[in-house]
Amino acid sequence: MPDRAPQQVDRLLPTDEARDLISLVRDIAQREIAPRAAEEEDAGRFPRDVFTLLSRSGLLGLPYDADYGGGDQPYEVYLQVLEELAAARLTVGLGVSVHTLASYALATHGTKEQRAEHLPAMLGGGLLGAYCLSEPASGSDAAALRTRAVRDGDDWVITGTKAWITHGGVADFYTVMARTGGEGPRGITAFLVPGGAEGLSAAAPERKMGMKGSPTAQVHLDGVRVPDARRVGEEGQGFAIALAALDSGRLGIAACAIGLAQAALDEALAYAAERRQFGRPIADFQGLRFLLADMATQIEAGRALYLAAARLRDAGRPFARQAAMAKLHCTDAAMKVTTDAVQILGGYGYTADFPVERYMREAKVLQIVEGTNQIQRMVIARHLAGPETR
Template sequence: MGTTVERLLPSGEAEELLALAREIATKELAPQVAEAEERAEFPESAYRLLGSAGLLSLPFSAEFGGGAQPYEVYLQVVEEIATAWPSVAVGTSVHALTATVVDANGSAELKQRWLPRMLSGDWLGAYCLSEPQAGSDVSGIRTAARLDGDAYTVKGVKQWISNGSCADYYILFARTSEDPKRGLSAFLVPEGTESMSFGAPERKMGLHCDVTTQVLLDGARIPVDQLIGEEGAGMRVALSALDAGRLGIAAVATGIAQAALSHAVGYAREHEQFGKPVGESQGVQFMLADMAADVERARASYLHAARLKDAGRPFSRQASIAKLTATDAAMRVTTDAVQVLGVDGCTREYPVERLFRDAKVTQIFEGTNQIQRMVIGRDLLR
């Protein structure tokens, strides 16, 4: 590939982690991605490898087995993974989102019981928020949880769940009352819970190895001690965690864009037309320059938000800006990468076709980019 990413990292340990992530992405993940994506298989071995290397638990406290790294370091690791295999980077981000919910909102007993396993590298999580009629509209959730003795009985359908049917545990949001503001609650649900089942994997245009299914709950019983935080606090829990999740998707999108740029630069250097490399055309050079500027803006936007988060400062608006900036950039850069490669870019012989398909959904999940604009606008006017 044709470009080098310059990074400023806060410590030597961070540099070593990023070098490790780059080595795993380049030597272990990249050789698998084309064939695995064609088969749309769940990349279990990839997650086990990342987990054993300690890359699934970087931004969490060492007390529970985390890597105690700043969020800006963790996000750059996610970007490195995404340059090789975006589906795995999405799953990595989702896993961190689930652990964030427990780490930030769980009782001391809940964290002590579950977080070490969640951060061990052996477990992978799924985040069950969206429903057929409730994606960005969290208030539209209909899955119901009713207290029955020492457990909640849950009925409902969750949809578009990454790692669905393949996760070791699920962070589930369900309605415990009809109160529009205090009616939602969050639960931790391990795999194998009785009366929880899964739909067939969705046939998506991209991210084929990000296995996405419905999660079906037909009277599943969840013990009271698996409630995360207080009953009725689910809306706050969901929205606060999504800020961090949006940064994860921004890093994924930046990795997709970086990969597309690198492939386009390499092609422009090596492929000849009219007796000279394609890259000697000023028109192509201008396209590559705009693509590089998009990638740099995307990276800068998520790093700025991450540094605010690491400093304990508000970062919700900046997370939405990063998600919006990076995912729109990924769509532009992958589109232009296909254009640089011409007809070759439209074939599956070259990775930019897959990256183009992978980029599109990043503008939609973790809150559509229209929702991000609403969040940003409302925050500015508040």
């Protein structure tokens, strides 16, 4: 059975421009993304043409400066765009979030000359980015990364392996964190590496339980030479840039999780209205009605949480704690809602004839990426109670 169009969520948007933007996104999602989602995910096909369309439509640089090709949209609006895209296909919503994450370092810490040279193509010129922090031996302990950049005249030579890279092998640029100094977070620097750089290659994509249309791969850097003009920020500033990017990126994951959960609820509601047992629709039975009510409540609570964090960010106020809370709650909610959607559909929910089994498989990764939910709890606790004592 084909995926259903996502429910038209009644959104509170700050401007007429934002309302027109959401209408555009819904139109693209329902015409170009949702109808292909099930078939392409099953086949493991990456929808590069969709990202090209999104770029041409001005949707790959929404939260960034219009002077450099961005959309000048507040995070409050950008995240609701992500939710709409993820409800149609998580590969697309998450892909836009990762591209935004990959663009963050240059957009916020690049020089005026760097931004003028690179950002227009990154934000509206059809390019697609990847963010390279994790490594095979450093995931949650990201500051232990081993990829090294060594100065050679006016260039840097980068050697190492990055792991779990979304868009690995298909990205046009990689924002790479590499060690330029001593051990620990202060020895890490950020670089903008072209996708076609000599010495850069990607391994075969990981074989995953979900998100099969989104390539995730190790990226190998074997003596990749980049000019110092592609160093982003000061030497040793890379880890701080990476963490700041993740604060914003976690809001993107939260919005994608709510989009996925909304799609699962929509499917469960439609099925419950159509499926009849004991002479009436199963939506009439109290046990199932309570389950649907709980699913809807978790979604609304998650949406309110990520939007509250986004408004803090838009106001220039600290939001790291709220971003961790949003990522934690929204991704846990997506896992619960998609699992309950499978339960509502019963045996049919366990088959690939309906999309809810795919939604459940996809939801799991959202509890892991951009900081596991155990890391989010650590972040929240540090904000509440201070650093752990040794």
